[in-house]
Amino acid sequence: MCREPDLRVDEQIAHVLGRLRPQTERIAELMKQYNSADDEDGPYLEARLEVVRYFNDTEQQDKARQPQDRDKHNLFGWALDRQAITFLAATGALLDVDEYDMAPSPPSA
Template sequence: MHVNQYAYFALFSRSTSAAEMAAVLGLEPDEITVRGSRRTAPNAIPADHCWKIVCREPGLRVDEQVARIIERLAPHTAAIAALARSLDTENGRSGAVLEVVRCFNDRGAEQHDPSDATTEAPNLFGWHLSREVLDFLQATGAALDVDEYDMTPDHAED
């Protein structure tokens, strides 16, 4: 089965830009979105400004991707928590999230065959969140959002 997965931690806001968030944190994001930015159709127009630290490294389980993100963010936990609380008071539509995105049967993704014992490929299907990650989410008030999509051609349009 083909699996494409990645994770990111994001701070998002309707009024505070990603550049402003980076200035407060002293940490540049890997990716940003700009609220209301124009994109070529049919892509959605972002509803929020977003500051993201991302791990898209192939061959890692989700928990390994998340661990790499948290390692980068851990020294900034207090600042992230303060900023997330400040953003949350803006209008209730701002804050922090740890996002996991997984696409199964995505033909452009890496192949994973759990029944093939001859390869040393990691099992990409199972994952867990460590106490360190849960503590970080608690400290920053972040939500956990997991999106999983079946990209099989018969289901891709659903």
């Protein structure tokens, strides 16, 4: 979990994977053992790296930021580095990124 404000998705993922990466082999072995059962209809273990971000949530942003931190850097756009892709491939993990715009809707005419 990464709850630091003002980070792009790739920066958030880097924080989380920094803690998980030392366990890559153990996670991969667990996935392999659990999912290699002879019973094809049996339970299936799924690893997932999930990122959820909210934009324009001014109440939360105002609590988390200092005035001088506003417009620090652009939070849009991101890319996964080779280390993140290698981790996801080794563990068979899925990547799920959800982003929500919390800006109020304009009034209907």
